[in-house]
Amino acid sequence: MKKITFILIALIGLSTFAQKSELKAADKAYKKGDLTTAVEKINEACKLKDQADDKTKAKIFYTKAKIYAKLGSKDYKNYEKSLKIIKKLKDFENKIGKKKYSDDADELKKIITNEVLNIINNDLKTKNYTELEKTGMMAYQLTGDDQYKYFSAVAALVNKNYEPAEKLLKELYDSGYTGQKDIVTVKEKETGKRITVQDEKAGKLLIMAGTHEDLKKEKTPSARPDIIANLLFVYGKLGKDDEAIKFIETAKKDDPNNLDLIIGEGNYYLKKGNNQKFAQAMKKAVEIEPDNKLFNYNLATALYELKKYDEAKKYYQKTIDLDPNYVDAYKGLAYIILVPEESITKEMNKDEVLMNDALYNKYNKQRLDLYKKVLPTLEKALSIAPDDNTLLVMLKKIYRDLEMKDKYNKVKAKLNAQKQ
DSSP states (O other): OHHHHHHHHHHHHHHHHHHHHHHHHHHHHHHHTOHHHHHHHHHHHHHTGGGSOHHHHHHHHHHHHHHHHHHTTTOTHHHHHHHHHHHHHHHHHHHHTOOSSHHHHHHHHHHHHHHHHHHHHHHHHHTOHHHHHHHHHHHHHHHOOHHHHHHHHHHHHHTTOHHHHHHHHHHHHHHTOOOOOEEEEEEETTTOOEEEESSHHHHHHHHHTTSEEEEEEEEOOOSHHHHHHHHHHHHHHHTOHHHHHHHHHHHHHHOTTOHHHHHHHHHHHHHTTOHHHHHHHHHHHHHHOTTOHHHHHHHHHHHHHTTOHHHHHHHHHHHHHHOTTOHHHHHHHHHHHTTTHHHHHHHHTSHHHHTOHHHHHHHHHHHHHHHHHHHHHHHHHHHHSTTOHHHHHHHHHHHHHTTOHHHHHHHHHHHHHHHO
8 A cells, every 4th residue: 555655656746847847848938939849848737737736837827828928929819818828827826825926917918908909900900800800809808998899899890790790789889888088189380280189288288389279178079879870780781670679769768869860760660661650750850950962852752652742842852952963853853743644644544535535635635744844854864864764764755755756766766775
């Protein structure tokens, strides 16, 4: 029995010696910059760490963390490995009640944080969104700064990874994140250009020097509108219409005049085919931005679909007033003018009308008068968009029925050319 115990003690002693040897070799290779050997040696030491004393175990953790932190400059994923090892080290030292390497590990974590932030700055500069989606979250976990979560969310959106984008954007919205920062600016006297300075003191020094003036304390624009707009976009891409409308209803309680919410709500109802609700949303949007041509056009179209032609005409005309080259608004006006055409044509096709020349001619005159009335609107639109197929088809019919042969032949030739 004593012999067996002696052999076990001897074996444990040998493994401890081997472990310390590998650990020493790993540390030596690390200091020389031979990271391949350092990884190999520290992994050998790790295999034997269960037999090590607490001090040696802690040193193994710290040495391994250092090695992978250094490897992070070549592949940032090694930073993740290093951070996991740092956590294990701190948990271990908390457990044994001795913090020999915990402070050093905290310093190592600060170094990793700074290096990760440098990587993020480079990813932003080069628009490397594939990497930014991952490094942004790593930076968020290191700093707790929602700015980096926002970077990751935007990167996920660009990468079309809509589910993680939805999760991050919703978390940012719920947390009240705005991304706003206080900045101090001064104006250069010579150029009139405003520049951002480090703080108020720096700005005052420039003013005292006589080169600058007009110090202002400002805030950067809020990211909240973009978060709302992007979240609604993601809901649309994921087909989560119910989630979108619930989000809109909740968010509007805090910000009833938020255009992104109003437009999002309008798009939701448009998708559902609810023109009444869509028109209400667009009317609210026009009230907030009366000179927005797209809002006026969308409201006009919604009113047209609801057969509220007089109101629709008003907003189509407003769209044209805002943008005289808005071709679709001219089309909208033309459709309103031609609304009676359908009922006139139905009357003309009735047997009793077809058999009564006077009655037929009466309705036909009404139809041709409509065509004469709409002609200036359509021709104005065609002058803006000479190859628009819809306009050409409409004008071909009107020119034919009004016996305007030259214009008819010209439009017909253009349509034929489009088919070739």
